[in-house]
Every structure is written in structure tokens, then in C-alpha cells.
Amino acid sequence: MFKRLEAAAGRPLHLTFEGRPLVCRDGDSVAAALLADGHAACRDTAVGNVPRGPYCMMGICYDCLVTIDGRPNRQACMTRAREGMAVERQAGAREIAP
Amino acid sequence: MKPSGIPDAAAPARARPAVYDAVIIGAGLVGAALAYGMRPALAEVAVLDEGDIAWRASRGNFGLVWVQSKGLGMPAYARWSLRSARLWPRLAARLLDETGIDVHLEQPGGLFPMLDDVETEARVKFMQALHGQPDMPRYPWKLLDHKEAAALVPGLGPAVRHAIWSPVDGTVNPLKLFRALHLALGRAGVDYLPRRPASAIARGDDGIFSIATPQGTIRGRILVLAAGLNNRPLGGQVGLDVPVRPQRGQILALERTRRLLEIPLNTLRQMDEGSWLVADSQEEAGFEDRVVGLPVLATLAERAALTLPALRDVRIVRSWSALRIMSPDGFPIYQESQTHPGAFVATCHSGVTLAAAHALELAPMIAAGALQDGVSSFTSRRFHVQKA
Numbered sequence: 001m002f003k004r005l006e007a008a009a010g011r012p013l014h015l016t017f018e019g020r021p022l023v024c025r026d027g028d029s030v031a032a033a034l035l036a037d038g039h040a041a042c043r044d045t046a047v048g049n050v051p052r053g054p055y056c057m058m059g060i061c062y063d064c065l066v067t068i069d070g071r072p073n074r075q076a077c078m079t080r081a082r083e084g085m086a087v088e089r090q091a092g093a094r095e096i097a098p
Numbered sequence: 099m100k101p102s103g104i105p106d107a108a109a110p111a112r113a114r115p116a117v118y119d120a121v122i123i124g125a126g127l128v129g130a131a132l133a134y135g136m137r138p139a140l141a142e143v144a145v146l147d148e149g150d151i152a153w154r155a156s157r158g159n160f161g162l163v164w165v166q167s168k169g170l171g172m173p174a175y176a177r178w179s180l181r182s183a184r185l186w187p188r189l190a191a192r193l194l195d196e197t198g199i200d201v202h203l204e205q206p207g208g209l210f211p212m213l214d215d216v217e218t219e220a221r222v223k224f225m226q227a228l229h230g231q232p233d234m235p236r237y238p239w240k241l242l243d244h245k246e247a248a249a250l251v252p253g254l255g256p257a258v259r260h261a262i263w264s265p266v267d268g269t270v271n272p273l274k275l276f277r278a279l280h281l282a283l284g285r286a287g288v289d290y291l292p293r294r295p296a297s298a299i300a301r302g303d304d305g306i307f308s309i310a311t312p313q314g315t316i317r318g319r320i321l322v323l324a325a326g327l328n329n330r331p332l333g334g335q336v337g338l339d340v341p342v343r344p345q346r347g348q349i350l351a352l353e354r355t356r357r358l359l360e361i362p363l364n365t366l367r368q369m370d371e372g373s374w375l376v377a378d379s380q381e382e383a384g385f386e387d388r389v390v391g392l393p394v395l396a397t398l399a400e401r402a403a404l405t406l407p408a409l410r411d412v413r414i415v416r417s418w419s420a421l422r423i424m425s426p427d428g429f430p431i432y433q434e435s436q437t438h439p440g441a442f443v444a445t446c447h448s449g450v451t452l453a454a455a456h457a458l459e460l461a462p463m464i465a466a467g468a469l470q471d472g473v474s475s476f477t478s479r480r481f482h483v484q485k486a
Contacts, residue, residue, distance in 0.1 A: 046371065046372050047372070062415075093354045093356045094355050095355065096409070096411065096412060097253075097408055098252040098358055
């Protein structure tokens with residue numbers, strides 16, 4: 001769906017999404033990394049359990065929530081990709097342990 | 099079923115009457131509940147809404163249907179609140195039936211937590227005074243120790259030493275309530291007239307009220323002021339003394355989580371869709387409702403985390419402030435003008451708790467043209483007892 005601008009090349013970073021390797025570039029947000037790798041959806045909504053993906057790309061819509069390194073409900077568009085990040089789909093509302 | 103978020107475009111456009119049976123100034127929860135309850139008795143009802151600059155307490159509140167702490171100094175207010183809580187299931191069922199919107203009324207009881215023995219002592223004294231009043235309605239309440247409270251709230255923090263429990267309390271989703279009332283008004287043929295801040299109000303010799311707005315004059319036989327903080331200046335035009343003032347409350351909203359909290363606390367609740375609200379601050383800070391501040395928010399957050407330590411890990415996603423509409427004693431004001439018969443005022447700071455009583459009991463009285471004994475305690479004459 002999206003094509004990278006080759007002129008905007010940064011050094012490669014290695015992440016995983018749902019346990020599978022994903023290569024993006026330094027300077028990408030996690031949301032950009034997911035979109036560039038073809039993942040339009042990265043979560044299932046908390047109420048209706050329907051798929052959603054990055055939309056506003058500026059921290060407003062909360063549709064890009066993912067779990068990053070075990071921490072739930074991270075905004076992928078507001079999180080800069082880092083080497084070795086483990087990103088997982090956010091499945092519905094996060095749990096909290098009483 | 100129609101998706102509930104979409105305006106009812108199928109409602110037929112109709113000519114507006116020259117004179118409405120009733121005009122309600124204020125389209126918040128009080129005005130909307132009254133219009134909803136008056137419509138069955140009156141054919142032509144209009145609701146005037148000021149606009150987006152309005153203070154909009156109805157969009158900033160916490161959504162409790164709360165009884166247990168109300169009425170010290172006026173047992174009639176305790177009775178009225180309890181009455182409304184008991185009428186609430188009927189209102190919720192009607193709104194669901196008429197609009198398809200579930201306002202998520204839940205009445206599992208409520209808790210008032212105390213974080214140290216000084217708070218407990220003060221609260222118990224308060225509750226004993228409240229419930230010791232001669233005309234106080236009787237309903238169960240109990241001082242719980244930590245263990246008893248923890249049985250109701252999984253993960254309750256050890257800092258919560260005690261809590262007052264009562265089975266009469268609960269919650270709704272206040273934004274869904276607001277939406278459901280307005281959708282129901284539209285379907286019932288009530289004219290919702292936005293961007294109509296009322297300015298001059300006059301009563302003609304024929305008894306008909308003329309309300310000037312930037313988009314023309316609206317006329318009606320019955321006038322209801324349900325304009326929140328604006329009831330004070332508007333009331334002055336029709337012989338109604340409405341000494342209300344703003345009291346600011348700030349709210350924190352936390353991210354959605356799986357449901358954990360099944361019983362509301364007066365300071366903390368989890369919404370039907372999983373988000374959390376933290377509240378119950380009170381500031382006398384004038385009309386400023388665009389300010390939130392760390393001193394208050396930090397205290398709210400700290401108390402929430404002490405109450406439910408699992409929340410320390412849950413992110414705050416929003417905060418806002420809104421203005422309660424407070425009378426000098428904190429109780430509602432319902433009154434018909436003596437100098438301008440047919441003009442009524444209805445104002446309170448509990449538009450959610452009292453929505454059922456407003457829609458199902460107060461509104462029919464106003465539609466019939468006279469307030470009855472059940473609400474006679476709530477006139478503003480109580481603020482003018484002759485001083486000794």
C-alpha cells in the first residue's frame with residue numbers, strides 16, 4: 001500500500017511483529033514501520049473487537065495501539081522504532097491484574 | 099436497528115409553531131430530561147441550546163447515580179435522590195426501547211472509600227448526622243472495614259482502611275444518556291434549536307413569553323429555565339432568584355482495560371467500555387472551565403492509585419474540568435415565578451442522578467402548569483428566611 005522514498009533512507013533496524021522479523025529504518029515510528037511492511041491493521045478494538053490500524057499518525061486517534069516489549073496499549077505512531085523491539089498486535093482491551 | 103450515533107435524518111421537517119406550548123432554555127441533561135418528560139403532555143415543545151461556548155456541565159460529568167451522601171440539612175433532597183434512583187430503571191428501559199441506546203445503568207451499590215482514620219471518623223459522623231435526621235428516608239448503609247470492602251473491590255489497596263457502602267448507588271454512561279435523550283427528543287417531534295443563546299425575555303399581557311435569540315424570537319406559553327449557571331441572569335428577568343455559582347471539578351480518564359471494577363466508588367469508576375474515570379475534586383475557581391492543574395490532578399491520581407494499586411500501571415489519556423452548578427446549600431432549585439406565572443426554573447448539580455425524577459415526575463408537573471408538594475422544599479425562598 002505504501003512505498004518508501006528511497007532518498008529518505010536511514011540505517012536498517014530489526015524488529016519483530018507477532019514474532020516474525022520486520023526490517024524498518026532508523027527514524028521510523030513503529031506505525032510507519034508496520035505500514036511500510038504491509039500491516040494495515042495492528043489491533044482489535046476494545047468494544048467491538050474489529051481490526052484497526054494506524055490512521056492519524058499524530059497521536060490523536062488511538063487506532064494504532066500495539067503491545068511493545070510486553071507493555072500494552074502503546075501508540076505506535078508516537079513511538080520511535082528501536083533495534084530489537086518486539087511488537088505485538090493489541091487484542092482488545094488490555095488486562096490489568098488486580 | 100439504526101446505528102445509534104447517526105442523527106435521525108428521516109424525521110420529517112415541519113413548520114415551527116408561532117407559539118410553543120413550552121420553551122425550555124437549556125439543552126443539557128436537565129433541559130433534555132424535562133423536555134423528554136413534558137412532550138407526552140404537550141404537542142409543541144422547543145429546547146434552546148446556547149452553543150459550543152456554553153459551559154456544558156452535561157458533557158463533563160462523572161455519571162454517578164448517587165444517593166448515599168445526599169441530604170444533610172434537607173431530607174427532602176435525600177428522598178428526591180432516592181426516588182430518582184428507583185425510577186432510573188424505568189427511564190433507562192424507555193430510552194433503550196425508543197432509541198436503541200443502552201445508557202448502561204448499573205446499580206450494584208456504591209462505596210465511599212476512606213484512606214485514614216481521620217477521614218473515617220469524619221465520614222461516620224457525617225453519615226450518622228445525615229441518617230439521624232427526623233424525616234430522612236431509610237435505606238441501608240454500612241461502614242465496612244478493609245476486608246469487607248476488598249471483597250467487593252478485587253485488588254483494593256491496603257491504604258483503604260474503611261469504606262461506606264450502600265446498595266442504592268450506581269452509575270450510567272453520561273454521554274450515552276445525553277445522546278439518548280436528544281435522539282428521543284428528535285423522534286418525539288421536540289424542536290431542538292441550536293445556537294440560540296437567550297437574551298431578553300418578556301411576558302406579554304396574554305401570558306405568552308417571548309425569548310429573544312440571535313436567530314429570532316421564540317414564543318411559548320410555558321417557560322422553563324434549565325440553563326445551568328445562566329439561570330441566574332435569566333431568572334432575574336422573570337422574577338426568579340437563582341443564586342447558583344460555579345464549582346469546578348477535574349476528571350482524569352484512563353485508558354481502556356478489561357473490566358475489573360464492578361462497583362463504583364464516588365472517586366473512581368470504570369465505564370461500560372472499559373475506560374476509567376477518576377474524580378471528585380471541588381474548587382471555587384470562578385467560571386474558568388478550560389483549566390486543569392497538576393496539584394488537583396496529581397492528588398486525584400495518587401488517591402486512585404492508593405485505592406486500586408493496579409492502576410499505577412494504567413496510563414492517563416485525558417483530563418478535563420467542568421463546572422458544577424451549585425446553589426448556596428447544594429440542593430436543587432425548582433420554582434415557578436410569582437411575578438411571571440408560567441415561568442419555571444429547574445437547576446441542580448446532579449443532572450444525572452436526578453434525570454429520572456426530572457423526566458418522569460418534575461416534567462409532568464411543569465407541563466400541567468404547577469409544581470406539586472413533592473418538590474415544594476426546593477424553592478429558593480429557603481435562602482431568604484428572615485434573619486433573627
